[in-house]
Amino acid sequence: MAREGRGGQGLARVAVVVRAGAAPLWWPGLVAAGLGALPEGLTGRRIGALAGAALFLLGTAGVLLARRGRYAALARGAARAGKYDVLQDRAVTVRGWRRGHRWWLLLGWALALGSAFAVPVAGGLLLAGLGAGLWLKAAWIGRLERSAEALLWVRVDWLGRSGGSPAGKAVKSLRATGIAAGDAAPGGARRRTPALV
Known part of the structure; x- marks a missing residue:
C-alpha cells in the first residue's frame, strides 16, 4: 500500500x-409504514403491504449493490494516511452527514407517508429498505x-x-x-473498546 505524500487533510x-x-x-420508514396501514388507500392494505415488501427487498438490494465495484477499486488503491492528516470523530461525521441531508430525509419521510393514501404501507417499507441497504453496505x-x-x-x-458519497465522482x-x-x-459502528494509541 503506497504512502500518500501530501498531508494535512481532514479525513x-x-x-x-x-x-x-x-x-x-x-426508523422513520417503519413509522411511515405503520401509519400508512391506517388508510385503505386506492389499492387496499393487502396489496399495499405486498407491494411494500417487494419495494423493501428491491430498495435494500439496490443500495447494497450500488457502486460496489467502485468502492472495491478505491479500497484497493487506498494510500496510507499522511502524518498530518486529521481523523474525524465518528460523531462529527454522522452529525455532518445528517445535517447536510436533513431536508432530503424529511422529504422522503413526507412522501412515504403521503403515498399511503394511494398504496398503503409501501412507501414506508421502501424507505426502511433503503436504510437496511445502507447498514448492509x-x-x-x-x-x-x-x-x-x-x-x-x-x-x-x-x-x-x-x-x-464516499464513492462519488469528486472522490479520486x-x-x-x-x-x-x-x-x-x-463497518462504522462505535468501538466497544477504546482505540489503541
Missing part, C-alpha cells in the same frame, strides 16, 4: 459516512477493512463536493490507516 471514515443515513431512513465495507487490516477514509473536502482516492485508528470499528 472521514467511509463506513461511518455510509452508515450515517441508515437509522434516519430505517457498511457491514460489507467492514469486511473489506478486516480482510485488508486497514480502515478506509475519505477526504472531507472531496466528500462535500460529491454530495456526501481513499486513504487507509491501521485497524485500531479512530473511534469507530470496521
Whole structure:
C-alpha cells in the first residue's frame, strides 16, 4: 500500500459516512409504514403491504449493490494516511452527514407517508429498505477493512463536493490507516473498546 505524500487533510471514515443515513431512513420508514396501514388507500392494505415488501427487498438490494465495484477499486488503491492528516470523530461525521441531508430525509419521510393514501404501507417499507441497504453496505465495507487490516477514509473536502458519497465522482482516492485508528470499528459502528494509541 503506497504512502500518500501530501498531508494535512481532514479525513472521514467511509463506513461511518455510509452508515450515517441508515437509522434516519430505517426508523422513520417503519413509522411511515405503520401509519400508512391506517388508510385503505386506492389499492387496499393487502396489496399495499405486498407491494411494500417487494419495494423493501428491491430498495435494500439496490443500495447494497450500488457502486460496489467502485468502492472495491478505491479500497484497493487506498494510500496510507499522511502524518498530518486529521481523523474525524465518528460523531462529527454522522452529525455532518445528517445535517447536510436533513431536508432530503424529511422529504422522503413526507412522501412515504403521503403515498399511503394511494398504496398503503409501501412507501414506508421502501424507505426502511433503503436504510437496511445502507447498514448492509457498511457491514460489507467492514469486511473489506478486516480482510485488508486497514480502515478506509475519505477526504472531507472531496466528500462535500460529491454530495456526501464516499464513492462519488469528486472522490479520486481513499486513504487507509491501521485497524485500531479512530473511534469507530470496521463497518462504522462505535468501538466497544477504546482505540489503541
